[in-house]
Amino acid sequence: MKKFLIDTIELHVRFSEVDSLGVVWHGHYLRYFEDGREAFGKKYGLGYLDYYAQGYVVPIVTVQCDYKQVLRYGDKIIVETTYTPCESAKINFTYRLLNAVTGELVVTGSTTQVFLNKDKFTLQLTNPDFFTDWKVAQGLI
Amino acid sequence: MKKFLIDTIELHVRFSEVDSLGVVWHGHYLRYFEDGREAFGKKYGLGYLDYYAQGYVVPIVTVQCDYKQVLRYGDKIIVETTYTPCESAKINFTYRLLNAVTGELVVTGSTTQVFLNKDKFTLQLTNPDFFTDWKVAQGLI
Amino acid sequence: MKKFLIDTIELHVRFSEVDSLGVVWHGHYLRYFEDGREAFGKKYGLGYLDYYAQGYVVPIVTVQCDYKQVLRYGDKIIVETTYTPCESAKINFTYRLLNAVTGELVVTGSTTQVFLNKDKFTLQLTNPDFFTDWKVAQGLI
Amino acid sequence: MKKFLIDTIELHVRFSEVDSLGVVWHGHYLRYFEDGREAFGKKYGLGYLDYYAQGYVVPIVTVQCDYKQVLRYGDKIIVETTYTPCESAKINFTYRLLNAVTGELVVTGSTTQVFLNKDKFTLQLTNPDFFTDWKVAQGLI
Numbered sequence: 020m021k022k023f024l025i026d027t028i029e030l031h032v033r034f035s036e037v038d039s040l041g042v043v044w045h046g047h048y049l050r051y052f053e054d055g056r057e058a059f060g061k062k063y064g065l066g067y068l069d070y071y072a073q074g075y076v077v078p079i080v081t082v083q084c085d086y087k088q089v090l091r092y093g094d095k096i097i098v099e100t101t102y103t104p105c106e107s108a109k110i111n112f113t114y115r116l117l118n119a120v121t122g123e124l125v126v127t128g129s130t131t132q133v134f135l136n137k138d139k140f141t142l143q144l145t146n147p148d149f150f151t152d153w154k155v156a157q158g159l160i
Numbered sequence: 161m162k163k164f165l166i167d168t169i170e171l172h173v174r175f176s177e178v179d180s181l182g183v184v185w186h187g188h189y190l191r192y193f194e195d196g197r198e199a200f201g202k203k204y205g206l207g208y209l210d211y212y213a214q215g216y217v218v219p220i221v222t223v224q225c226d227y228k229q230v231l232r233y234g235d236k237i238i239v240e241t242t243y244t245p246c247e248s249a250k251i252n253f254t255y256r257l258l259n260a261v262t263g264e265l266v267v268t269g270s271t272t273q274v275f276l277n278k279d280k281f282t283l284q285l286t287n288p289d290f291f292t293d294w295k296v297a298q299g300l301i
Numbered sequence: 302m303k304k305f306l307i308d309t310i311e312l313h314v315r316f317s318e319v320d321s322l323g324v325v326w327h328g329h330y331l332r333y334f335e336d337g338r339e340a341f342g343k344k345y346g347l348g349y350l351d352y353y354a355q356g357y358v359v360p361i362v363t364v365q366c367d368y369k370q371v372l373r374y375g376d377k378i379i380v381e382t383t384y385t386p387c388e389s390a391k392i393n394f395t396y397r398l399l400n401a402v403t404g405e406l407v408v409t410g411s412t413t414q415v416f417l418n419k420d421k422f423t424l425q426l427t428n429p430d431f432f433t434d435w436k437v438a439q440g441l442i
Numbered sequence: 443m444k445k446f447l448i449d450t451i452e453l454h455v456r457f458s459e460v461d462s463l464g465v466v467w468h469g470h471y472l473r474y475f476e477d478g479r480e481a482f483g484k485k486y487g488l489g490y491l492d493y494y495a496q497g498y499v500v501p502i503v504t505v506q507c508d509y510k511q512v513l514r515y516g517d518k519i520i521v522e523t524t525y526t527p528c529e530s531a532k533i534n535f536t537y538r539l540l541n542a543v544t545g546e547l548v549v550t551g552s553t554t555q556v557f558l559n560k561d562k563f564t565l566q567l568t569n570p571d572f573f574t575d576w577k578v579a580q581g582l583i
Contacts, residue, residue, distance in 0.1 A: 034179065034180070034185075035179065035185050035187060037179060037180040038175065038176065038178060038179070038180065039175070039178040039179065039180065039181075039182045039233060040180075041180045044175075044176050046176060092180060
């Protein structure tokens with residue numbers, strides 16, 4: 020049985036993401052996390068539209084980000100997105116951003132999402148069936 | 161009869177809006193225009209939620225922006241937003257951004273919006289009644 | 302002796318900050334935190350340009366954000382920014398965002414910044430004198 | 443002799459780019475234009491860092507954008523970026539964004555950039571030699 024699922028994508032730093040110090044503005048990393056999460060969702064059938072089709076939206080309730088190195092204009096980045104299952108009705112991802120050329124660890128982070136009914140925005144307290152099925156299909160439980 | 165309506169607000173340049181050259185990234189000016197447009201809407205009863213309550217959304221179909229001077233971190237800006245009525249079913253605004261300290265003209269621009277049915281996204285070809293009423297109430301026609 | 306310094310500002314949610322679920326996209330909250338931090342800096346003489354004049358840049362090395370309620374277009378927000386001194390050469394802020402109308406707590410968060418030499422980007426391991434002086438002047442130590 | 447140079451890239455719409463109407467917020471298109479311009483620069487040796495190495499920065503002085511269709515979350519976009527030479531010391535690009543699936547024209551636009559001395563930000567009134575050389579090398583003059 021697998022303990023986690025992982026996906027990696029490569030991005031590059033855009034001009035508009037760099038601040039007056041010549042490095043990526045700290046807030047843009049949440050976009051890189053989302054790029055990683057969306058690519059993960061596409062690969063493993065767990066995209067926003069998949070949740071929606073099942074009757075849920077999955078807003079982020081916690082985000083955390085640690086900055087270890089800076090990125091500059093044109094830098095190539097590896098975004099490594101890891102899903103680790105948990106028992107509660109939550110979706111936890113961790114992220115590692117690496118400089119694609121030097122291999123240096125640039126940023127680590129994590130997000131937690133919950134399930135809300137897509138119409139009423141009420142919190143789903145237990146794991147939706149489709150999500151449990153997905154975990155089974157992925158060999159995670 | 162008035163030829164136009166005008167509103168001004170004061171903004172300041174945020175750190176996250178400045179690029180690696182130390183000046184505001186050109187794309188952020190569309191946000192300043194929108195800030196001006198939203199303040200205008202609040203003042204004159206023509207906000208996005210007012211349109212929506214009447215059954216319309218009003219997307220932008222043209223935007224144009226001329227950059228004459230740069231803005232730097234911390235600069236104070238005057239955004240001057242002017243509505244000029246036209247006969248067709250469109251909403252035209254022009255913008256002038258001034259450096260609030262030096263009075264220099266920094267940027268000029270314009271936007272055109274159209275009326276879409278809020279549910280079907282179909283184009284409204286003639287001026288909605290509420291909009292004509294608004295122009296009358298403002299002394300513009 | 303004071304244990305902390307606090308500043309509050311009022312913001313409102315812009316149209317461009319709201320996502321397709323009709324609520325503020327989670328990443329924009331880091332901008333609200335920065336708005337709070339910049340207003341705090343202006344009030345207490347601890348702005349980015351003040352650091353720079355002393356020879357430092359102060360990048361964020363950790364950010365954390367917990368989302369408790371959603372914000373919608375037009376909502377008014379109170380951003381409460383609190384500085385709490387610590388012994389190490391770091392700058393710690395915590396944030397509380399409140400719905401200005403209902404008083405509900407919307408988001409809490411925190412950031413940590415470090416001092417880098419503005420030219421060499423080398424880490425300053427001890428508190429710069431000007432920063433210790435600032436803490437004394439504010440009655441924090 | 444060529445009349446113009448063209449480059450195309452494929453993008454997809456990110457969740458964070460979609461507004462509360464479910465369509466890409468109009469301001470984000472300037473980022474798509476910049477993505478196109480950066481890819482063009484990489485392909486033809488005319489990137490921001492190439493200009494900088496020659497002593498210039500090339501800020502945008504005019505941008506214009508016409509919106510014909512909407513884009514939604516997940517849509518795939520073709521960005522077609524065309525450089526057309528002119529005699530004055532300016533860099534003109536035009537853009538066409540197409541829905542990659544339907545082929546529909548979504549947005550057209552244009553930008554004009556000028557050459558500034560990278561240190562003094564003074565305007566370069568005549569074409570820099572390196573730029574004329576580049577046009578010759580590309581078979582444009």
